[in-house]
Amino acid sequence: MTADVSGQSGVSLWRDPKIRAIFFQVLVLGLFLAFVLYVGNNTIINLEKRGIASGFGFLSQPAGFDIGVVLLMDFNAQTSTHGDVLLIGMINTLAVSFAGIVLATIIGFIFGVLRLSNNWMVNKIAAVYIEVVRNIPLLVQLLFWYGAVGAFLPGVKDSIHLSENVYLNIRGLAFPKIIPEAGFMIIPIALIIGIVATVFVSKWAQKRQDATGQPFPTFWAGLGLIIGLPIIAALVSGIPFSIEDPKFGRFNIQGGWSLEPEFLALLLGLAIYTGSFIAEIVRAGINSVSHGQTEAANSLGLHPNKTMRLIILPQALRVIIPPLTSQYLNLTKNSSLATAVGYPEIVAIFSGTSLNQTGQAIEIIALTMLFYLVISLLISLFMNWYNKKIALVER
Amino acid sequence: MAIVKTERHPEMPPPVSQTGVIGWLRENLFSSWLNSILTLVSLYVVWWAVSHLVSYTIIDANFLGSTKADCTGEGACWVFIKERFGQNMYGFYPVDERWRVDLGYILGAIGLFLVLSDVVKDKKWPAIFLFLIYPVVCYFLFYGGVGLQVVETSEWGGLFLTLVLASVSIFVALPLGIVLALGRRSTMPAVRMMCVGFIELIRAVPLISVLFMASVMLPLFLPEGQNFDKLVRALVGMSLFSAAYMAEVIRGGLQAIPKGQMEAAKSLGLGYWQAMAFIILPQALKISIPAIVNTFIGLFKDTTLVLIIGLLDLLSIVKGGLADTKWLGLATEGYVFVAAVFWVFCFGMSRYSIWLENKLHTGHKR
Numbered sequence: 149m150t151a152d153v154s155g156q157s158g159v160s161l162w163r164d165p166k167i168r169a170i171f172f173q174v175l176v177l178g179l180f181l182a183f184v185l186y187v188g189n190n191t192i193i194n195l196e197k198r199g200i201a202s203g204f205g206f207l208s209q210p211a212g213f214d215i216g217v218v219l220l221m222d223f224n225a226q227t228s229t230h231g232d233v234l235l236i237g238m239i240n241t242l243a244v245s246f247a248g249i250v251l252a253t254i255i256g257f258i259f260g261v262l263r264l265s266n267n268w269m270v271n272k273i274a275a276v277y278i279e280v281v282r283n284i285p286l287l288v289q290l291l292f293w294y295g296a297v298g299a300f301l302p303g304v305k306d307s308i309h310l311s312e313n314v315y316l317n318i319r320g321l322a323f324p325k326i327i328p329e330a331g332f333m334i335i336p337i338a339l340i341i342g343i344v345a346t347v348f349v350s351k352w353a354q355k356r357q358d359a360t361g362q363p364f365p366t367f368w369a370g371l372g373l374i375i376g377l378p379i380i381a382a383l384v385s386g387i388p389f390s391i392e393d394p395k396f397g398r399f400n401i402q403g404g405w406s407l408e409p410e411f412l413a414l415l416l417g418l419a420i421y422t423g424s425f426i427a428e429i430v431r432a433g434i435n436s437v438s439h440g441q442t443e444a445a446n447s448l449g450l451h452p453n454k455t456m457r458l459i460i461l462p463q464a465l466r467v468i469i470p471p472l473t474s475q476y477l478n479l480t481k482n483s484s485l486a487t488a489v490g491y492p493e494i495v496a497i498f499s500g501t502s503l504n505q506t507g508q509a510i511e512i513i514a515l516t517m518l519f520y521l522v523i524s525l526l527i528s529l530f531m532n533w534y535n536k537k538i539a540l541v542e543r
Numbered sequence: 544m545a546i547v548k549t550e551r552h553p554e555m556p557p558p559v560s561q562t563g564v565i566g567w568l569r570e571n572l573f574s575s576w577l578n579s580i581l582t583l584v585s586l587y588v589v590w591w592a593v594s595h596l597v598s599y600t601i602i603d604a605n606f607l608g609s610t611k612a613d614c615t616g617e618g619a620c621w622v623f624i625k626e627r628f629g630q631n632m633y634g635f636y637p638v639d640e641r642w643r644v645d646l647g648y649i650l651g652a653i654g655l656f657l658v659l660s661d662v663v664k665d666k667k668w669p670a671i672f673l674f675l676i677y678p679v680v681c682y683f684l685f686y687g688g689v690g691l692q693v694v695e696t697s698e699w700g701g702l703f704l705t706l707v708l709a710s711v712s713i714f715v716a717l718p719l720g721i722v723l724a725l726g727r728r729s730t731m732p733a734v735r736m737m738c739v740g741f742i743e744l745i746r747a748v749p750l751i752s753v754l755f756m757a758s759v760m761l762p763l764f765l766p767e768g769q770n771f772d773k774l775v776r777a778l779v780g781m782s783l784f785s786a787a788y789m790a791e792v793i794r795g796g797l798q799a800i801p802k803g804q805m806e807a808a809k810s811l812g813l814g815y816w817q818a819m820a821f822i823i824l825p826q827a828l829k830i831s832i833p834a835i836v837n838t839f840i841g842l843f844k845d846t847t848l849v850l851i852i853g854l855l856d857l858l859s860i861v862k863g864g865l866a867d868t869k870w871l872g873l874a875t876e877g878y879v880f881v882a883a884v885f886w887v888f889c890f891g892m893s894r895y896s897i898w899l900e901n902k903l904h905t906g907h908k909r
Contacts, residue, residue: 169730169731172731172734173731173732173733173734176731176733176734176737177733180737187764190763190764190765190766190767191763191764193766193767194762194763194767195763197767265581266571266574266578267571267572267574267578267581267582267585268571268572269572269581269582269585269586269589270581270582270585273585273588273589279890280886282889283840283844283885283886283889283890283893284844284882284885284886284889285844285845285847285858285885286844287847287848287850287858288847288858288878288881288882288885289882291858291862291874291878292874292875292878292879292882295865295874295878296874296875296877296878296879299872299874477747481748481749481750482749484749484751484752485751485848487751487851488850488851495749495751495752495755499751499752499755503755503759509759509760509763510760510763513752513755513756513759513760516748516752517744517747517748517752517756520747520748520749520752521744521747521748524746524747525747
């Protein structure tokens with residue numbers, strides 16, 4: 149007359165959560181494997197049918213097409229390979245993304261703070277910018293900057309004269325170029341020394357303030373070190389560079405550096421679009437700081453500027469950084485829209501032209517995706533590190 | 544002889560400088576020197592922008608006529624948009640069959656209104672209509688069959704195609720996103736790993752490369768001889784892409800539900816799926832509605848990317864029209880028109896999301 153408590157009888161195997169979990173996982177994995185095998189098999193048959201060799205051999209084949217914007221490298225349509233195309237695509241993506249992130253952050257912080265201004269006009273202007281730009285597809289904006297605004301730029305002869313030796317025309321933005329001479333390397337070295345010294349000064353200042361309560365003007369000291377040291381180095385070594393101004397040639401502006409209209413349109417579009425999202429993130433971050441913090445700072449007699457810099461922003465940053473990271477990632481991924489305005493980044497020249505020429509769809513798409521994966525991981529890692537550094541330290 | 548005032552002094556109105564228009568102006572526009580300067584600068588900026596905008600789009604613009612030669616004014620040439628309006632809206636859908644698209648719009652608008660607004664309390668039947676019956680009706684209405692002339696998807700275009708792309712991807716992405724989010728929070732490692740892998744892989748790459756993959760590689764994956772329509776390939780790419788984003792949004796909502804809710808459900812004897820369907824998901828979806836609408840807005844804007852794989856959505860139809868030799872040099876008008884259409888849709892959605900947020904924001908409002 150004892151009740152069976154062994155748990156085996158009366159309860160079917162199906163009711164045991166552990167066994168059910170194992171069954172489900174085996175089922176899911178089995179289905180996944182079957183799917184992969186099916187797709188893989190189809191792909192192999194299809195590739196054989198079309199006579200496409202698989203593998204990465206195509207990377208060393210000559211590319212045979214020209215690229216409009218080439219940075220840091222030499223590219224020649226005859227001798228350069230698809231591997232070089234990949235490399236240039238990556239460099240161009242990184243260049244426009246980095247410039248875009250810097251510009252979008254500046255725009256975003258300015259408009260985010262303006263959006264909170266107690267001046268009604270300023271506040272509303274920022275709101276209109278955010279609401280208009282955020283709700284229009286980026287691709288439309290890029291085509292607008294490139295196709296509509298770009299078309300209104302004057303020809304080379306009637307270039308808009310922005311300032312001394314800076315010209316804007318239909319071929320892009322031309323500005324003076326720095327040509328290094330012997331001994332030029334001392335300037336970048338001085339710059340690096342300035343940056344390293346600033347890091348040490350800020351650490352020392354922090355320690356001193358912790359110990360004695362004496363603040364140190366770290367910002368100005370750092371600014372002096374980073375800008376002053378290279379200038380002193382240049383003066384001491386007798387200005388080891390010359391400046392080449394852009395000059396009007398017969399058909400085009402000769403000499404100097406220039407930014408192509410494709411690059412400018414992409415950079416402007418990306419920065420203005422992402423900037424509107426960053427502005428909202430900044431606003432939400434600042435709003436999240438309790439008003440009591442401002443009142444407490446005021447009652448201590450802190451100047452409003454210092455309140456913002458020392459009390460509000462550090463706390464707001466904790467809320468701002470995670471979504472800001474997503475915006476940086478979005479901007480980098482959105483740079484792939486360059487295809488539409490003809491800026492040669494990785495998707496345009498590698499996933500586009502190289503793919504059309506070689507037909508190596510799988511390898512090319514896989515390499516492109518791998519590149520974006522690595523970039524995303526690096527940005528997330530860096531921002532997570534920074535986030536951890538500024539996060540609230542709790543007991 | 545003390546002077547004692549026995550009557551209460553009548554209450555004085557607040558100083559003029561503190562109330563009414565003047566007070567408002569003082570407080571909001573001229574509270575300090577810096578603010579006054581900022582106000583004047585912004586007034587100038589606004590005046591400059593608005594006057595140029597109004598003269599370009601309205602005062603100096605051309606509305607009458609039917610060719611580019613009729614555009615004689617300084618401003619925008621809206622004749623271009625007017626003449627190509629039908630194509631911008633329907634693509635190459637046969638003119639005699641366009642009523643089918645319009646009927647689809649009307650049915651969809653009615654369904655959406657019943658589900659989204661506050662007019663009907665019991666939303667069971669409107670929801671069944673919108674999510675189960677309406678898609679089937681639309682398929683036959685738009686594509687054809689059962690007595691209607693078949694219109695191939697290659698003839699679809701313009702705003703119509705944009706709306707089809709957006710609504711189908713949303714329709715697929717939402718349930719798929721819920722499944723992925725549940726999978727990501729599952730205690731079964733194999734299921735969890737697969738969901739995490741899918742979500743993170745898709746989120747790390749740009750939509751263009753997903754679309755490229757769908758258009759170039761999908762045919763390679765299928766058995767020989769079988770092929771999908773170009774539109775279906777784009778839809779597969781967009782749906783998978785938005786499902787990954789949707790999954791993260793819903794995961795956020797799921798994380799916000801206290802553990803006690805699941806424990807309470809279990810103690811009532813509910814199984815996993817019952818607890819999810821009746822206790823957890825309704826709460827999680829409710830708090831993630833604003834984020835879900837934001838994902839919709841993003842998805843709607845992203846439909847323009849099909850331009851790059853050669854589908855004729857609103858943007859690519861207008862862009863194609865710009866290359867028409869009869870209408871050269873009207874890029875501004877074309878892009879401003881597209882921007883305005885997208886803006887109306889996206890701004891409307893974002894306002895709806897704010898309204899909904901306020902409506903659902905009960906209980907913890909001070």
